Amino acid sequence: MSVIYDRVALIGLGLIAGSMAHAMRAGGLAGEITGYARSSATRDTAREIGLCDRVCDSAAETVAGADLVVLAVPVGAMGAVMAEIAPHLAPGATITDVGSVKQSVIDAVAPHLPAGVHFIPGHPLAGTEHSGPRAGFASLFANRWWLLTPLPDTDPAALARLDALITAMGAKTDRMEAPHHDLVLAVTSHAPHLIAYTMVGVADHLRRVSGEEVIQYSAAGFRDFTRIAASDPTMWRDVFLHNKEATLDILGRFTEELFVLQRAIRMGDGPQLHDYFTRTRAIRRGIIEAGQDTEAPDFGRTPGARPAE
Ligand SMILES: NC(=O)c1ccc[n+]([C@@H]2O[C@H](COP(=O)([O-])OP(=O)(O)OC[C@H]3O[C@@H](n4cnc5c(N)ncnc54)[C@H](O)[C@@H]3O)[C@@H](O)[C@H]2O)c1
Numbered sequence: 001m002s003v004i005y006d007r008v009a010l011i012g013l014g015l016i017a018g019s020m021a022h023a024m025r026a027g028g029l030a031g032e033i034t035g036y037a038r039s040s041a042t043r044d045t046a047r048e049i050g051l052c053d054r055v056c057d058s059a060a061e062t063v064a065g066a067d068l069v070v071l072a073v074p075v076g077a078m079g080a081v082m083a084e085i086a087p088h089l090a091p092g093a094t095i096t097d098v099g100s101v102k103q104s105v106i107d108a109v110a111p112h113l114p115a116g117v118h119f120i121p122g123h124p125l126a127g128t129e130h131s132g133p134r135a136g137f138a139s140l141f142a143n144r145w146w147l148l149t150p151l152p153d154t155d156p157a158a159l160a161r162l163d164a165l166i167t168a169m170g171a172k173t174d175r176m177e178a179p180h181h182d183l184v185l186a187v188t189s190h191a192p193h194l195i196a197y198t199m200v201g202v203a204d205h206l207r208r209v210s211g212e213e214v215i216q217y218s219a220a221g222f223r224d225f226t227r228i229a230a231s232d233p234t235m236w237r238d239v240f241l242h243n244k245e246a247t248l249d250i251l252g253r254f255t256e257e258l259f260v261l262q263r264a265i266r267m268g269d270g271p272q273l274h275d276y277f278t279r280t281r282a283i284r285r286g287i288i289e290a291g292q293d294t295e296a297p298d299f300g301r302t303p304g305a306r307p308a309e
């Protein structure tokens with residue numbers, strides 16, 4: 001592959017920026033990659049592992065001369081970072097972000113944009129529960145969606161170039177309006193994380209009264225929740241504070257459905273529980289058949305591989 005941007009600046013050097021650095025290097029997609037993180041310990045680690053060509057000690061130095069700047073910090077920090085780098089951006093540069101919430105990032109970043117700079121908000125639907133400069137890996141984005149929420153006046157050439165970089169890193173792109181993105185992600189990512197945090201919190205409270213059994217006998221379902229609930233506290237605090245309405249809307253619906261199931265259990269309504277679980281199983285199969293769970297076994301894709309009903 002060939003160079004798509006001569007100089008890419010990464011602000012924030014965690015899981016997502018680190019994975020971008022690895023993927024861009026693996027594909028020879030950037031002439032030079034510069035990087036900056038707020039904490040000197042993170043910058044030192046990034047230097048030690050050679051994450052970027054240059055790790056700078058200021059955001060201003062990092063973005064100077066860059067034709068692509070990636071904001072890869074928690075969503076609550078995007079506005080302040082943008083205000084800091086704005087005077088140092090090269091004319092014609094593209095700014096993108098990778099935040100898990102889109103409308104609040106647009107609201108925070110847009111007021112600081114200098115004329116002639118292109119802002120194209122984005123969100124890779126790929127991640128792990130790990131964070132920090134050592135967490136990234138080149139294949140994180142392979143075959144995953146990367147949603148772009150361009151503003152109405154976005155320059156088509158700048159958009160096509162960013163799209164080319166993202167697809168060259170292995171992801172599939174799609175476009176959405178920011179408010180719709182935030183609602184979709186509230187269902188598919190934000191509320192599920194809150195539910196996982198809550199379930200593990202319940203077990204933690206229980207563990208305090210019933211000893212170590214919760215950990216010792218943790219079943220696979222609970223262990224899956226603990227993986228999600230190990231995700232970065234700063235990142236997720238910011239997601240919930242910045243996608244408040246959509247998350248609360250989905251959690252309201254969740255609570256209603258929970259009451260329905262709670263009542264079915266109390267009433268001994270087996271058919272209702274069975275019908276409900278049959279519908280949810282179909283969603284899981286749809287995800288696997290669409291190739292969206294790469295770690296899942298081959299159930300449903302190869303005839304005969306499906307487990308017994
Ligand atoms: N982790 C995921 O699964 C995932 C997936 C998709 C998108 N995202 C989004 O990507 C962004 C980065 O997430 P991550 O998982 O890479 O986080 P991370 O915790 O691994 O890294 C965040 C980086 O930002 C730096 N940072 C924090 N505040 C800063 C500031 N004010 N100035 C400069 N640097 C600062 C930290 O030092 C760290 O290097 C977040 O907005 C998150 O919502 C995360």
Ligand SMILES: O=C(O)C(=O)C[C@]1(C(=O)O)C=C[C@@H](O)C=C1
Nearest residue numbers: 100124125126127128129188189
């Ligand atoms: O796989 C995980 O650990 C994730 O939680 C990744 C995940 C998600 O799928 O919900 C988390 C937040 C994002 O903004 C995008 C991806």
